[in-house]
Every structure is written in structure tokens, then in C-alpha cells.
Amino acid sequence: MAAAVVAAARVLKRKAPRGFLRNLIKRRKPQLHLKSGIDLWVHLNCLLFLHRLAEETRMQAFQNKSRIIKDKHIIAAAKVILKKSRG
């Protein structure tokens, strides 16, 4: 409880960080070309991933009977969700 707690975001930013995503992929895979509009699909994929991760994390937090999400909850959830989101 001593650590600072960030309240849950009330409003979701609707705009997709398209440039950021494109840059990200370009940096990692410079040889790869991206068809236009793919970044949006990536954004969608990322949103879905985060949704799943958030749900799982919340489950973990509830299992540990804590009202706030801690590191361990995210790690435990990521272990599951990253495995699921492998291509």
C-alpha cells in the first residue's frame, strides 16, 4: 500500500498511435514492408492483447484478494497471455 497507486483510467484514448507502431515495426524488422492500414490492425491486435491481459491480471488480483494490481499479478497474467498470443 505504501507505493503510489495509479487510479484506473476513466477515458480511453481513441486515437491509435499509428506512427509509433509503424516505427516500432520498422525498427525491429527493417527489411519488412508494411501494407497501408496494417498498423491499424496491429493496433487492434494490441488492444485485444491488452484486454485479455487486463482481464487475466484482474483475475489474479482478485485471487490474491488485493484491490490493486501489483507486479506479481501482471507477471502471472503475462505468463499465460503471452503464451496464448504466440503466433
Place this chain on the structure above:
Amino acid sequence: MAFLSENEGTTRTLLHHVLETQPLSSPVSSNTRQSKRSLSTSMGHPRRNLRDPPSRTLLSKQTKTVPAQPKDTGADGQLFVEHYDFLEEGTPRILLKKILQTASEASVLVPSLMNSQEPEPVELQEESKWNSLELQLPELEPSVTVAPGLLMHNRKKRCLRVSEFEQEVDQGLAVASDLTERQPASANKSSVTRSFNLTLATVRPPESIERPGLARRPPNRKAIDVEAFEQRLKDIPLTPLPDRCTYHRATPVDGDRSFQASPDSIGLRRSLAKGQELKAVTQQANQRMEKGPRKQTKSGTKSPSQNTPLSTSSLSAGTRSRPWTGTSSQNSCFSARSLPARSSISREARAKSGVAHQVEEEEERLMDEEARESEEDTEILQSTVVSELSMKTPEFLRAKRYHSLLQPTSPVPPNTNTTLLPSKLTQAKRAPKRRAPGPRQPRDPDKVGLNNYCKVFSFYAKTPMEKSASETLMKCLNQYFRTLCDDLETFAHHAGRKTVLLADLELLMRRQGLVTDDISLYVLVERYLPLEYRRLLIPCAASGNAVFPAG
């Protein structure tokens, strides 16, 4: 004595107890007692019973005090016995009964202050009266040869007179000493008066015995007065003004001190240094103030007599002065320029005082001790200063400052202290400014975007999360993007392309389990993305036989 402990109730109940306990033939018994014991005690005992009805609590104790009283008057006992027979009418029993009749039920006991000090003067009066000896006690003016029938009336008057006399006694020892001095002069005439003298001297201790709780106080007070006076006389030549000032007001508020010390400081300014700033003068005053109480403590400890109240007060004053001096020095630290001047002032002052009072080695010793003590004080000061600074300054400066303060100080510690502080304070002011435009660390390019996604996560989680958790979330996202890129590349590569198409992503999402037969890709878009993006992603037929986002 058991009934005393049992009831602290009204006078009535007490009187009842007394009546029960005392034998019927109380006057006779008292007479027999007289013959056995010393006269003064027998006189004092019943009389006391008669005289102060409210003080019946003392009745039981008086038996204790009886042996303590002097037996010198035994020689003259016969006389008193005879006279005492007059008192038969006013035996304690009868008197008590009368009191019972008159006194109200709920009358409260009179405070014991009166009672404890009464016995002495009562004896004085009685002896003087019964022996018809004209003892010139100036305050008492004893009425000689009163008829026994009038005793009751006169008692009350006497009470008043006695109280007055006691007040006089309390006011100063001088009166009592005068009494004792005068009496021998008059006492040479008769042996009775001599014995009376002795009783005067010895009666005092029983007072304290009667009130065991307050037994220690009165003698101490008187002892203090004399020695304190002597010490004051000693101190006056040593330290002319301020010491006395501080001596008198051992426990005023700090603000008063500075105010009271100001005249002294002004005088110093006139005599010694004219070009100095006011601050320096005030510092001087502060230093003086430091000296004052400490000297008091020293004197208090020096004095062989255990004058506890004075010493404690002076000690408390010293302890109080310490924090105050600390603050003062802290205040004075801003005037760093005037410091050397100030030190010179102090030296001059010392020298001057030494010259003025025909410098004695003892005095110098005192000064040295003071200097030492001031050094110790400055250590305390430093600690206090550190603590106070810690409140104001950020942590990174604290450690530095503490080190600097801990460094060994020069022989005149306050100077070092004050010289150190201003620079530090300025640093404290500058430091944050320097920090703000400082060079930025190379940022992780992904951080902003990932932070954006962290917010998205917290929105989906709908629960507050720790700040530290966001970092792990970023690691997670990094890992996710790495695998995503790898997957896309492999899919594209598998398809024999270098460009990532929608097909690759759809495949990926199928494999992730996001897209199933029930839930198509476009459904997900409708669910999760805003309308403007849906328009971009979902192919829609437009006029002119055209599908906008060409698949």
C-alpha cells in the same frame, strides 16, 4: 488513629469519634499526663484541642508530636498545673460538645496550613499569660490574666493575632531572629522566659512533623534564602548587569530575554564598537544570555546547600535557553559578514570585564569554562540546526551539509557554524534551478507509446494499479511486440513476400484465438475501434463499383 484513615468525612463525624475515643475524665487524665510529662506538651495538647475545632484531624497526631516537644520547661511544671485547673470548665470534651451543637453537618475541614503553625504561638501566649510575664512579643501583645470565663471569647481574637504573627514569621527569618534575640535580653529576669526561648527554638521542627508531606519544604526555603543571598552578593562583582537580570527571571519566556538583554547590549555597543551592525549586537546579547543562565547553574551546583528549587529552576532555564540560542544563531547566520567584528566584541567584553573587576584567576577560569560549555552548546546547536535544516532542504543536500557540520570546529565554533550555513542555504536555493534545465537522459523511444498502451491496460483492468506495475507491463508489451514482429515476419516470409498483408495478421489473430469462426475480424474492429478507424478497415462498397479499403 484508625478512625482517621476510615473517614475523611464531616467535622461532625470526626468529633463523634473523638468523643468516643477520649475517656470521660479527660481533664483529670490530662492533669496526670502533665505530672508525668513535660509541661509544655500537656499545655499544648488540650489547648490545641480546644482552640481549633476544625483541626480535629490533628488530634491523633498530637500524641505523636508530644515526645518531640521539649522537656526543658519541666522545672516550672508546678506552676502551670495550678493554672491549668482554671481551664477545667473548658475541657476538651465540653468544648467539643458545644462545637457539635453549633457546627453544621457538612462543615468542611479548614485547610491544615493554619493548624500546623499554630501550636508555637499558642504556647507563647499561654505561657506568657499564665505566668503573667510581660514578654514583649511585638506582634502578639498578649493579654494578661484573662478570667477563665472569658477564655472562649478571647480565643478567637487570639487566633487572628496568631495568624498575623505567623504571617510575619513566614515573611522573613528576620522577625523570628529578632524575636529570639530580644527574648534573651528580657529573659535574664526569669528562668521561665529562658525556657520559653528554648521552646521557641525547638518547637519549629514539630510543625514539619505534623505535616509529613510538606516536611522538607520550609527549612530548605530558609536555608536557600541566606545562601542565595550570599551568592548573589558574590556574583554581583563578577558579572555586573545581565547576570542579575537572568538570575531574577529564571523562567521567563525566551522572547522576554532578548528584550531584557537589550539594554546591556546597547551599552556594549556604545562602549565598545560603534560601527557594528545591530545584528552583531544582538548576537552579543545572545551570547551573554547564554552565559547568564549557565553561571546560575554553576553557582547552584557550587553551593553546598541543597537548594533544590533554585537550582532546578536555573537548570531548566539553561535547558530552555539552548534551543532558543540555537534558533538565534541560525537567524544570525545570515549576517556572516559581521561575524569577525562580533567575535572581537566578545573578546573585548571579556577583557573589559576582567579589567573592571580586577581580573581574578577564578574569573578567568569561569570564562574558560563558559567557553567550553559554549562549545558544547554549539554542538547541540549544530544538531538542532541540522534537524531544522532537514525539514527545509532536499535530501541530497542534507548529507553534504551534515558532513560539513560534523567537521571539527575552530576554537570559536559559532563563527564556523555561521560561516558554513549561509553558503549552504544559497546552495539549497540554487540547486533545484540547476537541476531543472539539466541534461536529459536519452529516452527510450518506445516509452511514450508503451505508456499510452499502459493507460489502455489500466482502462481495461478497471482497478487501480501500482506505479511499479506499469514497468512490468512495459516489459510485457515489449515482449509482445517482439513476438508479434517475429510472427509477422515469419508469416510473410512463409508466404514468400516481403510485405506484411492483412492475411498475415488475420492468420496471426486466428492463431492467437482472437478470431474464430464465430467472431470475424471485422466484428472485432467494430467492437474495439472507433468509428473512424472502422471506416478505414472494413471494406465498404462505394459508388462507382469501388470498394474503399481494397482488400
